[in-house]
Amino acid sequence: MKIYSAPMQGVTGWPFRMTHLKHYGGVDRYYMPFISVHQTRAMKGGEKRDMDPAHNEMSCMVPQLLPAGAEDTLFYMEMIRSAGYDEVSLNLGCPARTVVTKGKGAGILEDTGKLDEFLEHLFTGMEAEACGGAGSRLLEGAQSEARSACETSQSGRSGLRVTIKTRIGMNSTDQIDELIRIYNRYPIAEVQVHARLGKDAYNGIPDKEAFRRFYDGIIHPVCYNGDICSIEDFRKLHEEFPDLSAVMIGRGLVADPMLAEKIQADLNPDMQQGHIQSGHTQPGHTQSGHTQPSRVQSEHERLIRFHDDLCNAWYECYGQEHPTICRMLEIWDYLGASFPGNERKVRKIRKARDLQTYRQLAGEVLNQDYCPGAKSGSFPVGH
Ligand SMILES: Cc1cc2nc3c(=O)[nH]c(=O)nc-3n(C[C@H](O)[C@H](O)[C@H](O)COP(=O)(O)O)c2cc1C
Structure with a gap:
């Protein structure tokens, strides 16, 4: 599968x-x-x-x-x-x-x-x-x-x-x-x-x-x-x-x-979580030279690092703050569900007009309790 x-x-x-x-x-x-x-x-x-x-x-x-x-x-x-x-x-x-x-x-x-x-x-x-x-x-x-x-x-x-x-x-x-x-x-x-x-x-x-x-x-x-x-x-x-x-x-x-x-x-219960990689990359030495997630990082820490890197990657792609923020806001349509009880804080992220403010507002949510995933059907509709 x-x-x-x-x-x-x-x-x-x-x-x-x-x-x-x-x-x-x-x-x-x-x-x-x-x-x-x-x-x-x-x-x-x-x-x-x-x-x-x-x-x-x-x-x-x-x-x-x-x-x-x-x-x-x-x-x-x-x-x-x-x-x-x-x-x-x-x-x-x-x-x-x-x-x-x-x-x-x-x-x-x-x-x-x-x-x-x-x-x-x-x-x-x-x-x-x-x-x-x-x-x-x-x-x-x-x-x-x-x-x-x-x-x-x-x-x-x-x-x-x-x-x-x-x-x-x-x-x-x-x-x-x-x-x-x-x-x-x-x-x-x-x-x-x-x-x-x-x-x-x-x-x-x-x-x-x-x-x-x-x-x-x-x-x-x-x-x-x-x-x-x-x-x-x-x-x-x-x-x-x-x-x-x-x-x-x-x-x-x-x-x-x-x-x-x-x-x-x-x-594959025999394989250790955190080290299951795409079928196309080898643990420890990926084709693109990516570093592998460390065993000691918690799931929450990994998400924060992923989020920060993603923001950098979109900025590298556009070289401009506004489209970077737009792309990151799309993520929050779904990621927000993993921070239940923080709906107001998540909505506030939408007010960010520059990357520094975005990072600060997103950081406020990312530092809350992380409950990964969402219940089926709870995503916003309209795309
Ligand atoms: C914002 C958004 C953009 C999408 N763009 C595409 C697309 O470019 N091509 C495609 O085949 N499906 C697209 N889809 C549909 C998804 O690939 C997927 O079929 C759909 O979201 C149902 O799967 P899910 O419940 O796991 O999200 C898009 C869905 C959403 C919500």
Whole structure:
């Protein structure tokens, strides 16, 4: 069972990912916030910086695309592959109205014909590129032969594994059987299911019954996502769905950055907590030369150091105080739940206009009793 850090736009940019990797173990893969596919085939400066190999630990960080047309998506996928990544995540779950109304993100789940056509073109195009760049000819012609050739391996021949991050539907669960049928037709490396409808965004509780239909019906590895905030949440899920390939954790990992490490310790009781590292780094000598957390540091001390380093990393990224504070405030939407009884103090952090004030106000909260994690469903909604 693998543990993934979920992509969160505005929260899990490269400073978060690299700082988390430096301070905590347990995460096997960090998924990057999405890059939008455009007909112009251009990327914003921030998107380029976020997937820049210099800012990432390539072996465990995965770029994500918010796909549009198949041809344009293939272009971005080739950029990702040639940058040296081995996986791309396709976002079929974004619930933002501006995205959904264009038939993108979770919007594409409404139109299963369009989804099937998109995936057909995509996997055919991947195979064609791997066979010498004859993409357009193949797209017009022998699609099914190309696809079945591609099915010989989960990564096709291009070396890029394609994972899909999906919802259980857009407006209802009526399409689940059709979605399963479509996903099963293509060589998808893993189907990662956020167990909510697109229309519910982040509201309500995940629909485990609907998720079970994916779990039972999908022939690819299946990853669960939604409201894992504690070891207890994880244990319950693991009992219900013992054959999951992975769980993906978003807000729960920001509220308790040690959560993945705790889960790995629960799964591997022989390994010492505090020394369970990502499957891609070796204790004591990581690929990026990171120092490992010391055995003597308490969980609370580790959080404070993580927070301080994260603030420095965002400042290094922007070189300006205002955007640094904005990024840190996003963290507090979730981390605040780990300091119960300090809601007023947490709200006060929002008044900070310069970094010195921010550090002082955040420090006041960080020095209070730390109760890592949050109860499921207690996170603010509205992103
Ligand atoms: C602020 C925010 C930003 C998000 N950005 C992305 C994103 O860029 N790509 C994506 O696939 N999902 C995104 N998500 C969804 C999360 O990856 C995840 O599916 C969702 O939060 C449910 O998991 P959780 O309960 O563990 O947080 C975002 C969620 C939030 C709250």
